[in-house]
Amino acid sequence: MTTPTPPGPPSDRTRVRRYHWLAKYDRDTINDIIDAGIVSQIGYVFHGSPFVTPTCHWRIDDCVYWHGSAASRMMKTLDQGVPVCFTVTHLDGVVFSRAAFNHNILYRSVMAFGTAELLDDADKKAALAAFTDRLAPGLWAYARPPSEREWRAVKVFRLKLDEVSAKVASGLPEEDEADYATDLWAGHVPLTLTQGAPVPDAKLKAGIDAPDFVTAFRYAGLR
Amino acid sequence: MTTPTPPGPPSDRTRVRRYHWLAKYDRDTINDIIDAGIVSQIGYVFHGSPFVTPTCHWRIDDCVYWHGSAASRMMKTLDQGVPVCFTVTHLDGVVFSRAAFNHNILYRSVMAFGTAELLDDADKKAALAAFTDRLAPGLWAYARPPSEREWRAVKVFRLKLDEVSAKVASGLPEEDEADYATDLWAGHVPLTLTQGAPVPDAKLKAGIDAPDFVTAFRYAGLR
Numbered sequence: 001m002t003t004p005t006p007p008g009p010p011s012d013r014t015r016v017r018r019y020h021w022l023a024k025y026d027r028d029t030i031n032d033i034i035d036a037g038i039v040s041q042i043g044y045v046f047h048g049s050p051f052v053t054p055t056c057h058w059r060i061d062d063c064v065y066w067h068g069s070a071a072s073r074m075m076k077t078l079d080q081g082v083p084v085c086f087t088v089t090h091l092d093g094v095v096f097s098r099a100a101f102n103h104n105i106l107y108r109s110v111m112a113f114g115t116a117e118l119l120d121d122a123d124k125k126a127a128l129a130a131f132t133d134r135l136a137p138g139l140w141a142y143a144r145p146p147s148e149r150e151w152r153a154v155k156v157f158r159l160k161l162d163e164v165s166a167k168v169a170s171g172l173p174e175e176d177e178a179d180y181a182t183d184l185w186a187g188h189v190p191l192t193l194t195q196g197a198p199v200p201d202a203k204l205k206a207g208i209d210a211p212d213f214v215t216a217f218r219y220a221g222l223r
Numbered sequence: 224m225t226t227p228t229p230p231g232p233p234s235d236r237t238r239v240r241r242y243h244w245l246a247k248y249d250r251d252t253i254n255d256i257i258d259a260g261i262v263s264q265i266g267y268v269f270h271g272s273p274f275v276t277p278t279c280h281w282r283i284d285d286c287v288y289w290h291g292s293a294a295s296r297m298m299k300t301l302d303q304g305v306p307v308c309f310t311v312t313h314l315d316g317v318v319f320s321r322a323a324f325n326h327n328i329l330y331r332s333v334m335a336f337g338t339a340e341l342l343d344d345a346d347k348k349a350a351l352a353a354f355t356d357r358l359a360p361g362l363w364a365y366a367r368p369p370s371e372r373e374w375r376a377v378k379v380f381r382l383k384l385d386e387v388s389a390k391v392a393s394g395l396p397e398e399d400e401a402d403y404a405t406d407l408w409a410g411h412v413p414l415t416l417t418q419g420a421p422v423p424d425a426k427l428k429a430g431i432d433a434p435d436f437v438t439a440f441r442y443a444g445l446r
Contacts, residue, residue: 013272030330037315038328049236052266052275054312087279091262091416096359096437100366101373103262103355114264132326136319141280143323144402150324172424179367183430186424189440193314196413201395206317208408213320217412 012111014165024166027062033110033166034059034088036221039134042066043085046077057088058131059161064112065119065127067156086112086159090221093190095172098179104169106188112164116157124156131156134220138213195219236336237388247389250285256333256389257282257311261358263291269300280311281354282384285334288342288350290379309335309382313372313444316413318395321402327392329366329411335387338381347379354379357443361436418442 009015009025016023034040039056043050051073055066064086093106119127122222134141172186195218198210232238233247239246247253257263263280266273274296278289287309316329340348355363395409416443421433 039312039330041266041275041310041312043264043266043273043308045268045271045273048268049306049336050268050273050308052264052308052334053312054310054330056328072325072350083272085266085273085275087264087275087277089262093419093422094261094359094440094442096362096421096440098367099373100355100363101351101369101377103359103362103366104360105279107262107277111275113272128324132323135328136317136326139326140323143326143407144321144405146322146324150312150322154308154324172426175426180276180426180428182367183428183431184366185433185437186427187422187433187437188420188424189421189437189442191416191442192419193414194417196316196415198319198412199410201409201411203395203398203403204409205406207402208406210408210410214408214410214412217317217319217413219317219414 005217006143009165011113011163014111014163016165022167022169024168029168030110030161030164030166031059033090033108034064036090036108037088038220040064040066040086040088043087044077044082046073056131056135057086060127060130062161063158064161065131065156065158067128067131067154069153080117084114084116084159091110091191093188095188096186097172098175098184098186099180102173102175105175105178106169107170108163108166110166112159112161114159114163116159119156119158125151127156127158128154133207136213138211142211142213192223193219193221195222232387232388234336234386237334237386238391239388240414245390245392247391251335253384253387253389254282256313256331257287259313259331260311261286261443263309263311264291266310267300267305269296279354279358280309281357283350283353285384286381287384288354288379288381290351290354290377292376301438304338307337307339307382314414315393316411318411319409320395321398321405321407322408325396325398327396329392329394331389331391333387333389335382335383337386342379342381347377348374350379350381351377359436359440361434365434365436415446416442416444418445
């Protein structure tokens, strides 16, 4: 019986250098980390300066998507085909180690590089409907549909997940043999996102109940 | 009685353009958002490409700090005085709106720009002790102290919080008058980080209890 070779890094840029034993290059792990979050960080260069903008993202097949105002700085920059770095990070816990410098966090992260592509109108509409139904499943059919002005004010970008890697720190780092032999405690404290009960808008008209898709809502990132 | 003018943006780069009514420029708000997280995103430019690297951070007075391996790509780049963008984002909920395009998230974020400064050895040691005690208060005194080799393998950078702004989306966006008049439900589902019970390392020697600073640990970002 042969063990399949695990997938390697697709490019030098995505080869994980630090703590490389935490690296994951298989698509299922990468997709799960992307899908477990709705907020990513889009990095781009504008007039020589790095910008890191928190942005809602969603994935369809092997692409990630994000939207923004047609007038925003990020959107104007990306429109010119500037390279981007897409990063998603989930914090899963805090590590208490035997050696002071092994203190760390538990996390899952994905980093992808490429050039973002601006969607045309038809693709934009399909992608935004998918985004809305991912963020709040059922909302697209329930809510007041966008006006033509609202459609025009938004742009959607797509990044193909070609150059992509993940890092998963799910346990304690290896410690020195001498440290294992001590009577020092080591372990971690888990951190997880939890969801509260729906909170009605202060301006909600009296007598309107939350629809089923709200009461049944379960955030994608809950573990 | 006069109302004090709220602080404005310290530079054009930090002037919030999109949803500018969510912008906060006062230092207390900015510090609270930075201190409520331990994972930030450091953006920098390497060979013309943007890189966004998730990194543990901590704050002392009006500076944020982060550490990394002396051999890492980010550290080598920053060593040359490359400009950085430091971003922290906390997800607080998902918004269900009356208008489909007002779907959104609740969040708090901080973005800071500047050039990171490499610490000398004395400052590095003080900063790393502060980091360890912030991540896991009490760990620095309890754990096995770093060896000289471990000290040499780590670098610490500092960014002064001069060009900095925050964005806080704590409620629903304003909707159109016509939408308020409908019978559509609107509100949000809160999301918060919660902390689980300490989990001992699988390699922990038998009979070692978690020290008080672990059982009393409370993650800074809990609300």
